[in-house]
Ligand SMILES: Nc1ncnc2c1ncn2[C@@H]1O[C@H](COP(=O)(O)OP(=O)(O)OP(=O)(O)O)[C@@H](O)[C@H]1O
């Protein structure tokens with residue numbers, strides 16, 4: 001009788017099971033013999049030998065097998081521990097900032113991706129903003145140079161030294177073959193972008209050096225600060241358009257040329273000297289620069305700095321991406337010929353008189369001991385190159401009074417004259433205050449400004465008065481402004497004439513006194 005087709009299969013199955021059964025039975029008996037042997041080796045064989053064998057042989061094979069099944073690798077970036085102190089950019093100075101940077105990077109990615117639905121939001125450490133991050137288990141995909149990568153947030157056990165604890169990790173998953181790309185290029189890219197995001201999200205600060213103590217540590221702080229929220233921009237800064245553009249281009253070139261500075265061996269910093277009469281916008285320019293570059297400002301009050309060492313300490317404690325400004329540098333220190341006097345010791349120079357020497361000793365006991373060379377080191381010394389991306393600005397009303405060494409090109413790279421209000425500067429002010437670009441009365445204002453030297457601060461004040469009196473309407477406002485400018489011009493002319501007359505009278509009186517003293521000496525028989 002013919003056997004049914006299904007019968008063959010069943011028989012084959014039975015045969016297979018009986019053989020498999022015997023195979024398992026055989027393996028079982030083999031294992032019975034081998035198991036005590038393996039455990040004996042594991043117990044008594046030298047541990048190092050066993051481990052080496054395992055690492056070299058078994059693990060490699062296991063890993064190869066695993067790579068076929070799961071070709072993905074992961075990198076974990078762990079959240080900083082509770083013992084880490086934070087600054088507004090994340091963990092302070094020497095602590096690892098990678099987690100904060102990666103989190104900031106993913107915050108942007110998560111906000112842009114529709115698939116990322118489970119997000120967390122927490123208040124930014126600095127300012128009113130929020131930092132959005134991915135919730136545990138939520139994936140965020142990313143692409144870098146055509147390679148796909150995935151981020152997720154996980155909580156797991158972390159062991160550090162003796163301590164164990166649960167920590168949050170940002171886990172990056174990628175294909176094994178992109179390992180080099182990820183480590184060499186992608187992760188540094190993540191850090192760089194994250195740092196930039198943290199930087200742009202921060203509130204900017206205006207620092208000043210003070211002698212105050214920290215409220216928590218009770219230590220002397222070098223700098224104290226307030227939030228910097230100055231409204232001035234280059235758009236509202238009244239000055240010659242071409243000059244303004246030149247300055248903005250220079251700032252752009254500075255900001256973008258990190259590699260150029262490195263290649264040429266120059267520290268990444270730039271000095272600007274702003275000089276001009278009062279009210280021409282020197283301080284306003286510093287604010288515009290800071291807003292343009294998105295930098296913090298360190299306003300150095302030199303008169304409260306006691307020594308060169310203190311000055312250096314201040315410098316060290318500034319951060320990069322900042323403007324260090326010393327206002328009215330001519331008033332802050334006696335820098336006029338200071339160096340010449342320091343070089344010329346009493347009695348050395350043939351021309352030095354006793355009176356000069358007395359003056360020297362008197363000046364040798366200054367209230368503070370910050371010297372010109374200390375200041376030069378501050379701007380140009382080795383320490384000044386640390387940190388990079390810094391701008392130094394000096395402002396002065398009397399550029400001719402400064403030691404040439406202080407403002408030579410290379411130290412103060414760009415000398416910017418802030419001058420009296422010209423027509424182009426007026427146009428900017430008119431736009432700021434009256435919101436007009438053109439008007440038929442502009443011609444009259446232009447003629448007045450050609451005739452008389454008025455600082456932008458004066459013109460701005462006239463505009464404020466005119467705006468109030470003219471209820472903001474352009475024509476009456478400009479008419480009032482013209483009257484006001486004429487009045488100011490007359491006042492200024494009168495004041496200048498008076499000052500000139502006073503100076504002349506003073507010079508005459510001095511000359512007369514000298515002539516009289518000379519005559520008296522002659523009468524005594526001591527001709528000079
Ligand atoms: N160029 C300008 N553009 C716009 N506003 C200006 C300009 N110059 C002066 N002002 C206005 O005048 C005020 C005083 O200007 P600022 O303090 O910048 O002058 P300064 O040159 O620093 O004077 P000082 O030499 O006395 O320190 C500013 O608050 C601003 O409103």
Ligand SMILES: [Mg+2]
Nearest residue numbers: 282283327395
């Ligand atoms: Mg000023």
